[in-house]
Amino acid sequence: MNIKEYVYVSLLTAAAVVMGIIESSLPPFFAFAPGAKVGLANLVMIIAVFTLRWRQVWVMQILRLLITALFTGFSVFLYSFAGGILSLLAMYLMKQFGPKLVSMIGISTVGGFFHNFGQLAMASLLAKTTSVMLYLPWLAFFGILAGFAIGIAGNQLITRVKPIQELFIKESKQWT
Amino acid sequence: MNFFKNTVNFFKSIKTKPLDFVIIFLLFIASFSTLFFFATGSKGAQAELRISGKVIKTFDLNKNQTWTYRDKDGDYNKIQVKNGEIAVVEANCKDQIDVQRGYISKTGETIVCLPHNLVIEVMSGQKDERVDYKV
Numbered sequence: 001m002n003i004k005e006y007v008y009v010s011l012l013t014a015a016a017v018v019m020g021i022i023e024s025s026l027p028p029f030f031a032f033a034p035g036a037k038v039g040l041a042n043l044v045m046i047i048a049v050f051t052l053r054w055r056q057v058w059v060m061q062i063l064r065l066l067i068t069a070l071f072t073g074f075s076v077f078l079y080s081f082a083g084g085i086l087s088l089l090a091m092y093l094m095k096q097f098g099p100k101l102v103s104m105i106g107i108s109t110v111g112g113f114f115h116n117f118g119q120l121a122m123a124s125l126l127a128k129t130t131s132v133m134l135y136l137p138w139l140a141f142f143g144i145l146a147g148f149a150i151g152i153a154g155n156q157l158i159t160r161v162k163p164i165q166e167l168f169i170k171e172s173k174q175w176t
Numbered sequence: 177m178n179f180f181k182n183t184v185n186f187f188k189s190i191k192t193k194p195l196d197f198v199i200i201f202l203l204f205i206a207s208f209s210t211l212f213f214f215a216t217g218s219k220g221a222q223a224e225l226r227i228s229g230k231v232i233k234t235f236d237l238n239k240n241q242t243w244t245y246r247d248k249d250g251d252y253n254k255i256q257v258k259n260g261e262i263a264v265v266e267a268n269c270k271d272q273i274d275v276q277r278g279y280i281s282k283t284g285e286t287i288v289c290l291p292h293n294l295v296i297e298v299m300s301g302q303k304d305e306r307v308d309y310k311v
Contacts, residue, residue: 075291097195106196113203123288127295128229131286133210140207144200152190 001056008167009052009060016044016064020080021071038146039112041068042087046108046154049091050175051167061088078126079119086118087111099174104158105151112147113140220283220298223262225255228293235262237281237298251292262296264289 001009019040041064048057065084069077091111094102116139124132158164223235225245233243237260246252253274254266261279264287274289280298287296 073291075293079290094199101193101195102199103191103193103196105190105192106199109196109200110203113200113207117207123290126228126293127286127288127290128226129286129288129295129297130214131284131297132288133214134284136210137204137207140204144204155190 009056012044012048013060013063016041017067020068042150043154079122082122083115083118087115090114104155104175108151109144109147112143116140116143219281220300222299224297224299226295253294
């Protein structure tokens with residue numbers, strides 16, 4: 001890793017942390033689906049997934065979760081940790097299909113779905129009740145919508161913002 | 177016909193691939209399977225208040241009452257039982273998801289307050305029907 005990459009990774013991490021904090025301080029958008037969020041931090045993760053190598057993406061995600069935990073506290077950390085790790089793992093597997101079969105939007109949507117799934121799984125583990133999982137279809141619906149929107153936004157950012165485009169690693173060029 | 181064409185063109189313009197939709201659709205269908213595994217039942221007669229999995233209090237849903245749970249750090253959840261339903265009417269947690277959940281009354285339904293590790297679950301009230309949840 002050269003100095004330019006270090007700076008880029010730290011910048012992305014900082015952006016993701018700030019997005020997460022801003023979002024947690026906003027009032028909930030959907031009164032009928034408590035817990036549903038747009039997932040602004042996911043937008044940064046999508047950019048990271050396509051401009052960094054996987055090892056760097058994982059480092060970045062874990063850094064982001066740890067730093068955000070300093071602002072939100074331990075119990076929130078456990079939920080976002082489960083969601084963050086699971087969604088990144090799902091995005092990794094989804095990306096293995098290759099650019100011919102899946103798109104950036106599909107990867108982001110799968111990430112959004114598994115973010116919600118991870119959080120609910122953690123909730124039912126900690127609260128020791130499986131009935132929390134009944135909430136999954138409703139929350140998954142919003143997770144998919146949010147992931148889709150984030151995917152479109154990420155796609156536009158990556159294709160239109162020149163500095164990001166220049167950072168695109170060679171293997172990811174075929175995705176746009 | 178025009179609408180159909182426009183929709184297809186829209187999805188093409190944002191560069192989605194068919195497999196995206198197949199996978200998203202499958203995931204969405206799969207998420208409904210939880211309804212079959214953990215389905216809720218009929219109206220319950222009792223509600224259990226659990227903190228970190230430990231039962232703290234059992235409410236009789238046929239008796240109207242208000243009770244406030246307080247922990248060492250000064251956190252509280254004000255719980256109200258009214259006409260066979262139970263709700264958290266006031267709490268000092270940040271997200272207020274437990275308050276927004278409103279009144280519940282069916283067996284298996286829960287109110288969860290993640291910041292306080294609090295769960296309220298409606299039970300049938302008959303011992304033989306109780307399901308032992310082990311995660």
